[in-house]
Amino acid sequence: MxxxxxxxxxxxxxxxxxxxxxxxxxxxxxxxxxxxxxxxGLLQRDGWTFDTGPSxxxxxxxxxxxxxxxxxxxxxxxxxRRLDPAYRARFADGSTIHVRHGRDAMREEIRATCGDADADAFDGFVDWLRRLYEVEMPHFIDRNFDSPLDLVADPRAAATLVRLGGFGRLGPAVRRRFRDPRLHRLFSFQALYAGLSPQSALAIYAVITYMDSIEGVWWPDGxxxxxxxxxxxxxxxxxxxxxxxxxxxxxxxxxxxxxxxxxxxxxxxxxxxxxxxxxxxxxxxxxxxxxxxxxxxxxxxxRHSPSAVVWHVGARGLPAPGTAHHNIHFGEQWDESFEALLDRRELMPDPSRLVTVPTVTDPSMAPPGSTSMFVLEPVPHLGSAIDWRREAGPMRDRLLAFLAENGYPTDVAVEELVTPLEWQRMGMAGGTPFATxxxxxxxxxxxxxxxxxxxxxxxxxxxxxxxxxxxxxxxxxxxxxxxxxxxxxxxxxx
The missing domain is CATH 3.50.50.60 (FAD/NAD(P)-binding domain)
Structure with a gap:
């Protein structure tokens, strides 16, 4: 053997x-x-439990x-268990859109928040995402390549991807389907997972949108x-x-x-x-x-992807009513923030942040009456001029103020701040957990x-x-x- x-x-x-x-x-x-x-990984401290990696x-x-x-x-x-909503999206104007599970539920969420035109466009958007996924997964994702020529090993699949607009840009593809700019952000922010802005990411990365916005988000207890x-x-x-x-x-x-x-x-x-x-x-x-x-x-x-600062927080008290397991807070300066992050390798002037609060779903991850959560802010990788030995403290203070402004508990009992320096010490090149x-x-x-x-x-x-x-x-x-x-x-x- x-x-x-x-x-x-x-x-x-x-x-x-x-x-x-x-x-x-x-x-x-x-x-x-x-x-x-x-x-x-897993971090446990004084009764609080945190996922230190994907959430x-x-x-x-x-x-x-x-x-x-x-x-x-x-x-x-x-x-x-399936999370519904998968996300709660909060926008700079104070409005909220929930990413609901199921085509019918999400269509009606869009109808209630964005109007009939965008609701009517949603079914076509889902069909496009699903078709992209069905072509990409077996032919371009779930396969080994030995040569660039393998890209055209199945000419019909390649032609279908071209016909679907997979080699166009994600941001414009989403904008062509929806009128409301909030939906433009909600269905294209996933490009950041691929280390790109929606404006520059290929539309093939809409499969990430398909995975979490259509197929759904899951949670295992613990x-x-x-x-x-x-x-x-x-x-x-x-x-x-x-x-x-x-x-x-x-x-x-x-x-x-x-x-x-x-x-x-x-x-x-x-x-x-x-x-x-x-x-x-x-x-x-x-x-x-x-x-x-x-x-x-x-x-x-x-070329490395941007990195992220992740602040794990165990706090006494509970979040405001309506807080979801995953909460995306979108900044107003969308394009400007991506330009700063990706082009100039600076901190986002008006950052969008993810706050994950697992105790909404699983209270066992914190002591009674308390909250386990983390807040993630995209930041440049270590190829920038930012000195994280000096910037870590001010970043922590800004994140604390952000949590307070948005209804999260801030009586911090335990905490762990992870910057690009920590990612680098864990063996991640460029100080980013998102690779190239x-x-x-x-x-x-x-x-x-x-x-x-x-x-x-x-x-x-x-x-x-x-x-x-x-x-x-x-x-x-x-x-x-x-x-x-x-x-x-x-x-x-x-």
Whole structure:
């Protein structure tokens, strides 16, 4: 039986591990932290619980698929509830629009807040989003690329994407369908997840809008950290070994062929393996595990996505009535803020912020009568001139004032402020948790490959490689890495 070592027990690594152990390989997952999760971590302090990574969970079927590959039914290990509303959107004029689950409910929400014309346009918008998703997912997202020519491997799919306007710009595509500028923001802000402004993002990234605004947002009791725990449980039940609190020092190579031979742990112990899946950020992986290899051009010249400041707050008291689990507060200066963030790499002059309050759904995440929440503000990555050692304090004060102005409790009992410096210390290149931006030149076959040409048997997974950023994409990246391993071990070629 061939052995595979997976470096990192985050969502990508565990997605790969579930599939590989389900294939019958001998799988060992090595994780430096004391618990599974990777970037989907957990912070517990004095009775408050916080997810330290993703907070928005979409595409439940991708989790179910990974669990099923290891012989586990999602209903047995990860009960999920759908959030409705998925978001509460608050605008600078004081108005509110809720993102409701279901076409009928959302159409009527738009009718009540934006008028009949935009409500009548919603069905066509949903049909467009769904068609984009149906074409993109199998042909451009959930697949490995060996060459840019693979983009036209299925000419009909490529032609359909062109016909749908997928290579146009997202912002203008949304504006053409709706009159109300609030809907323009609500259905295009997701471009920021891809590291771009709605004006510059390709319309193909409307699939992110489809995932969270149409397919819906889910929540597991106890927080999103429950997802990697469920995946780790499934992998172990199927026979994988998960080593926690165990760091990897280097990737070993065969002296005869130069191919992967296993890994050496920080302890000096060696684990032999026929293939290795590494889920570290690609730049971090090359610098720490493969120091004798030159950084690939795509890694060396990567354009990073903006970063974010995240302030985890455990506060005494409860939020104002009407507060949702996820709350987006849109600033007035929309275009100006994106120009500052992306073009000049400055703080947004009028930032839009996400406030996630899990205790609205799950009160167990805070002591009785208290609130667990975090507020996220997009900020430039470390390529900017901002000195976060000086800026952290003023940023914290601004966020506190913002929470007070918007009805959130501010009697802070516990807190944790995460800036780009902290993201960098966690191994995220550029100090951003959102990896490289999804420009056309960093998408699909142009993104950092999940194979390492100089080291046969080493494969990459995670947000820094294909297909990209976000919980759904990272789960898919684990699947794609597992497919690479399968081809390498069975056919002798990646």
């Amino acid at each position: 061939s052995r595979v070592v997976v470096i990192g027990a985050g969502l990508a690594g565990l997605s790969a591990a579930c599939r590989l152990v389900g294939d019958g390989w001998d799988v060992t997952v090595v994780e430096r932290e004391p618990v599974p999760g990777g970037r989907s 928005v969970l979409t595409m439940r079927d991708l989790i179910a698929d990974a669990l099923s590959a290891a012989g586990t039914d999602i209903a047995d290990v990860l009960p999920l 927080g999103l950290h429950a997802v990697p725990l469920a995946l780790a449980t499934a992998a172990e039940k199927a026979g994988a070994e998960v080593l926690l609190g165990t760091g990897v020092r280097t990737v070993l190579r065969r002296p005869d062929t130069g191919a992967v031979a296993g890994v050496e742990l920080d302890s000096g112990e060696r684990i032999a393996a026929d293939a290795v899946v590494c889920t570290l950020d690609p730049e971090t992986a090359y610098r720490s595990l493969l120091p004798d290899l030159s950084l690939p051009r795509r890694v060396r010249r990567a 931006a999804h420009t056309f030149g960093q998408t699909g076959p142009f993104r950092v490959r999940n194979t390492v040409r100089e080291l046969p048997g080493l494969f990459l997974a995670g947000s820094g490689t294909v297909p990209g950023v976000g919980v759904p994409m990272v789960l898919v990246s684990g699947k794609l890495a597992a497919e690479r391993v399968r081809g390498y071990l069975r056919d002798g070629a990646a």
